[in-house]
Amino acid sequence: MTMVTFRQATEADAGAVHRLISDNLEIGHLLPRTLDDIVEHAARFVVAESEGRVIACAELAPLSKTVAEVRSLVVDQYARGNHIGPRLVTELASGAARRGFATLCAFTHQASHFVKMGFTIVPHVWVPEKVAHDCTGCPLFRRCGQYAVTLPLRAGVQIRPEQPAAVIYGGRTVAGRRPNVERLQLDPTHVFLPADEHAVSA
Numbered sequence: 001m002t003m004v005t006f007r008q009a010t011e012a013d014a015g016a017v018h019r020l021i022s023d024n025l026e027i028g029h030l031l032p033r034t035l036d037d038i039v040e041h042a043a044r045f046v047v048a049e050s051e052g053r054v055i056a057c058a059e060l061a062p063l064s065k066t067v068a069e070v071r072s073l074v075v076d077q078y079a080r081g082n083h084i085g086p087r088l089v090t091e092l093a094s095g096a097a098r099r100g101f102a103t104l105c106a107f108t109h110q111a112s113h114f115v116k117m118g119f120t121i122v123p124h125v126w127v128p129e130k131v132a133h134d135c136t137g138c139p140l141f142r143r144c145g146q147y148a149v150t151l152p153l154r155a156g157v158q159i160r161p162e163q164p165a166a167v168i169y170g171g172r173t174v175a176g177r178r179p180n181v182e183r184l185q186l187d188p189t190h191v192f193l194p195a196d197e198h199a200v201s202a
Contacts (some may be wrong), residue, residue, distance in 0.1 A: 002050055004084060006091055009045035009057065014038045016054035017045060017072075024074045033072060046091045048075070048084050055079040058088040060096055063105070063129035068096045070106040086117055097153040104151045105130060111147035119149035126150070 009017060018035045025032060038045075041059065048056035056075040062068050070092055075084050096104050105127050106114055115121065124130075127148050 004055070004079075004082070005049045006046060006087060007049065009042050009047045011039050011042045013045070013047055013054055013057075014042050017042075017047065017057045020054065020057055020074050020076060021072050024077070030072060030074060045072075046088055046095075048079075048088060050079065056084045056088060058085075058092055060092040062101070063127075065100075066102040067127065067129045068092075068099075068101040068104055069130060070104065073106070085113065089114075089117060093151065093153060101153055104153055106149050107146045108149060109146055111149055114149040114151075117151075119151045122148050122150050124148045 014035060018033065018038050021030055021033050021038075024030055041061075044059045044061060045057050046060070047054045056079060058073040059071040060068050061071045070089060073085060073088060075088075093104050104119075106119070107124075107127075107130060108114060111119075111121050127150065130148070
């Protein structure tokens, strides 16, 4: 795959982001988003671009002064398998830590992808901000099948535990079974600004 650039989205990217989300609603278990909603919150998104085309996106959505959520994380089907998703989450985590959020969370049907990056599976009630903000008004409340995962954030600290994150079941902690899983890193020198743009080889 050719060079992939990661940058903060602008309103001009709203159409491409909306198409990505709409095209992957079922396979990605995504919630539908309107174009107007994406235009309004464009600055929250980080996009991955290749050959002038947006091929992936993710949103950092504040839930409170201390908790932010990874939303609308999607990679184009033809670009999957190149570690673009984890890189997007890394960018969001770095930005969230710089902005003073203490916790990054996500609600997902595929928790294993997040556990490999250092997140921990927790009961939904451990993220009351999300439950109050979105879940209670959802028709699938208490039966959505999603896992809640959280990651503690500390600005300027690299996240690289030697063991996989623990999984918490009903208050009982079970250690991860696979050692030496590569972890998400927060870059202490990087501040994600609207004009900031950098590239990596996929």
